Amino acid sequence: MDKTICPKFEKAMSLLGQRWTGMIIYQLLKGPQRFCHIETTVGVSGRVLSERLKDLEQEGIVKREVYPETPVRIEYSLTEKGLSLQSLMKEIEKWSETWVEE
Amino acid sequence: MDKTICPKFEKAMSLLGQRWTGMIIYQLLKGPQRFCHIETTVGVSGRVLSERLKDLEQEGIVKREVYPETPVRIEYSLTEKGLSLQSLMKEIEKWSETWVEE
DNA sequence: ATTAGTTAGTTACTTTATGTAAGCAAGTGT
């Protein structure tokens, strides 16, 4: 029984284990989308969504692109690093299908 | 682009996406262990650990066993449902090794 | 018999995170 926990794992967990972060990534795996669409589908408040997207951008997981249309369109999408979380999300999906009851 | 999110996935996420929950499960995958050992290795406060262990027991993920020795020994371990999270944890580990820098 | 030490918590209080709802900037449409 090891006394210590891998710091990389710990960092990954402190990211994914944050409220809403997983749901936001899961939602973005469906394709690039704008702020208010994530807000309504995920059910997170704009205040927190804004915070999370900034964190995820900082971590290189999410990319933000501005299209100066009218009204302005800003699209959030996953980077390579973000997309690499797909198999992980699939695992959670699989687990939930087997073990979670509605 | 789907408008809705699978409720089972959502429930799994609200569990695993809770602060400390992932770390506690990860730690318990190393084997059954007692309260204060989890507390120190994971670095979670006793107050929250107590709360989480109750939730996880309720969800059927963690099992609590009392050994009336001196001083009393109480061991927490994973149930079958809890152990089934191993591959998921391995995925997070794998991802963190590839993408997280210390 | 009193004092100290053990584990597994709980309790009261403080700090941090999140929710809620209103407001703002920058633009178009009427």
Place this chain on the structure above:
DNA sequence: ACACTTGCTTACATAAAGTAACTAACTAAT
């Protein structure tokens, strides 16, 4: 000028988490 859009931010209220002291139940030592 005024309403309407998106993508936020701000101020304030509530919920969650951290901290440290305390308790229960027992042993071991003084």
